[in-house]
Amino acid sequence: MLLVARGYLMVFGLLALYVQAVPCSPQAGSSSVPLDISAFFNNKAFGTRPGEAAFDPSYQSYPAPTFDSHHFKSPDTGLQYNLPGYNGPDRPDNLICDSQVIAVKPGKYFSASFLVAGDVESATVSGNVTFAFTDNSTSQYELRSLNWFSFLTINRGAIIFPSRYTSNGTNYNTTHIFERTASLPWDKELASITLPRTTNTTTGRMHVFAVSLWQGHNVSVQDLRPTQKWTGSGAQVIEVTLNNAGTECVAGPGLRVSISGHGFETTEVGHVKRLCPGDQKVVKVGLEGHSSAATKALVVLDDGLHSGTFIFHGVEIGLSEWSSDLTTLAKHESPEWYNNAKFGIFIHWGPYSVTGWGNSSPYESYAEWFWWYSTHHPQADRSDFYDYRLRTFGEDWAYDDTFQNFTAANFDAREWVDLIADAGARYFVITTKHHDGFALFNAAGTTNRSAIHYGPKRDLLRELFNAAETYHPDLKRGTYFSLPEWFNPDFGPYGFDQFPTNSTTSWPGILANNPYTGVKEPYTGRVPIKDFITDLMVPQMEVLAYDYSTDIMWCDCGAANGTAEFAARWWNTAREEDRQVTINSRCGIPEAADFDTPEYQTFSVAQHRKWESNQGMDPYSYGYNRATPPDAYMNVSTIIYSLVDMVSKNGNFLLDIGPRADGTIVQSEMDHLREAGKWIKTHEEAIFDTTYWFIQSEILGGPDVRFTQTNDAFYILFLEEPVVGSGGFVSIKAPVPILDGDLITFLGDGSATPLPWVFDTQEGISTLRIKTSEELLSNGSYCWVFKIEYR
Helix, strand or coil, X not given: CCCCCCCCECCCCCCCCCECCECCCCCCCCCEEEECCHHHCCECCEECXXXXXXXXXXXXXXXXXXXXXXXXXXXXXXXXXXXXXXXXXXXXXXXECECCEEEEEEECCCEEEEEEEECCCCCCEEEEEEEEECCCCEEEEEEEECECCCCCCCCCCCEEECCEECCCCEECCCEEEEEXXXXXXXXXXXXXXXXXXXXXXXXXXXEEEXXXXXXXXEEEEEEEEEEEEECCCCCEXXXXXXXXECCCCECCCCEEEEEXXXXXXXXXXXXXXXXXXXXXXXXEEEEEECCCCCEEEEEEEECCCCEEEEEEEEECCCCCCCCCCHHHHCCCCCXXXXXXXXXXXXXXXXXXXXXXXXXXCCCXXXXXXXXXXXXXXXXXXXCCHHHHHHHHHCCCCCHXXXXXXXXXXXCCHHHHHHHHHHCCXXXXXXXXXXXXXXXXXXXXXXXXXXXXCCCCCCCHHHHHHHHHHHHCCCCEEEEEEECCCCCCHHHXXXXXXXXXXXXXXXXXXXXXXXXXXXXXXXXXXXXXXXXXXXXXXXXXXXXXXXXXXXXXXXXXXXXXXXXXXXXXXXXXXXXXXCCCCEEECCCXXXXXXXXXXXXXXXXXXXXXXXXXXXXXXXCCECCCCCCCCHHHCCCHHHHHHHHHHHHCCCEEXXXXXXXXXXXXXXXXXXHHHHHHHHHHHHCHHHCCCCXXXXXXXXXXXXXXXXXXXXXXXXXXXXXXXXXXXHHHEEEECCCCCCCCCCEEXXXXXXXXXXXXXXXEEECCEEEEEEECCHHHHCCCCCCEEEEEECC
């Protein structure tokens, strides 16, 4: 049954209702319901000068917003917020979560969204929000915030500020406020919202700046968002966010989505086949043409019999030229191929593979940091780098002595790309230059500190990329690139300390001192340059972009940089070549960050913004670590569990291997990757080219289940073997989008035999029961997947 606005014009946003705790008015043109939470404010975040506000315990603060904060519209979701902004020198403007209860006028709301930030650098703060409903039931949502500022790894927020005030000055690293959205049960009336308690100043406090509910009727459009991506035919991709706030599912032929306006028209109609109550989907529409200025756009939903129209104002249509202007750069985002690729292989390989030491758990540290750790005794030497270096290499040894033993003698590029393909990965990223400044590529005269001039005297990156292009042309190729170099004297003018503590991570830009003799260590292969950024950093990035045609510029440690100008040139060139390329969150400019890159982390709920978690098959090292025993490497079960978990929450999984100095790969890593690849290829339709389920990511209280979906099917992925209960049924307590006539099959056994099923809702709890058997489930392993095929 179609649930669209039938036979009348529905203007987006005239459906917002009054909220009890909130005397503010929702904005015309939006169905957002911004809550007024000012009665709960207990902290001051915004200031106009150093020391005026104390967002964190150190009297640091955000600069006062320069935009109309009271009518803030999220660039990511289109939701409207009443963001307080600067309220004068004495009035608070946000709350620290301390179990506050926010009462709302009872009503059916589709979602609840929060603008939040944590106040401790490099700390993630989280806690459960409790939603209470008029029927006395409750639900919970993990509200998680990243730190409000980060130096080297930038987490891009919905709101970006250019600086922060310290207690006595201004720091020009960016600060951020993040947006988080929770789905709400479509059939319940919300009564109140209880915030978590996060008041510990050491681990971090959660701050809430604004809360907004969304309310609509039937199927309606939450947002229209022009992107700078394009389809295979060259049409601009426009994303239309659809919400089903009604009582029945969109099914059958589904909905066609088109957009029209002055100067542009739809050439590729969007389509959604299934959208059930409480669910949200983002539909992609292809447009040709452009608007000369911000204009009006009409979104039409049509099932062939009826249609509904939604009006958006202030829309800019057209693919634009990139420039170094930050507002322009902020329009770039991860391309569809990257969003759909899901699984990549990370490779850390360089002279640090010669030393190959990071100790073992629980004292393990990154082996690729051997040079830094061994010269910074005792501040950061929990892993015995200092003593290991002395007893293994002697006091007169220097790091650059590794070059002659970094031989790559057994490196076979085809074997590497075959392994990546066998693992089921769709892309790879290799360390073209780590913090030691040693390049695996031809750096075009910017340095001789490379594998071209020392060690193997080969262009290792060219060999690997050529092998991928020849034998596995569908594999996308990425280049890890460290922007700074620890001990390159030319980096000196940009040197820094990462943390102002005794265990400070310093990037001094001066020659390393031998930790035993005090003699300066050489920086072999350095050539004369005038400026590190303009004469070395940016030219090397351009070599990777243009000479090696990287698909992913995977930066690290983006302090001082020339990323804005580089990105604009690269993106313009790539568009001319019809290549859609991407940049991660570590190139030093948050506006140019296409996706976030947490290390050894995941989330408990789906994230609207694209993210990629990277971690090693080694327990806690990316580079080769000879102290790691074979049975300590990530096993097949963990690989598949991590991949499924991340994909179900809008993440990619970048899994690292650390080859030895001769180019061989640890046997355990190869065996586990190939075994995981067998499962991935058998179940690839539930992984690749899928998206997350808006309603929920996991089942509270178990079983351990995840969900993915396409336009044609819905997948239920058990991360533990399903329990066959009474009558031979496996049960899933979740409002899955299934209707009479749909087919359920078990993936992995090759039979595609339809399985009987029953779906019902009792006392507000929806349960799907699938008729199966222990014999059928025995055909599965690692993760058991059921497919619902829409009919």
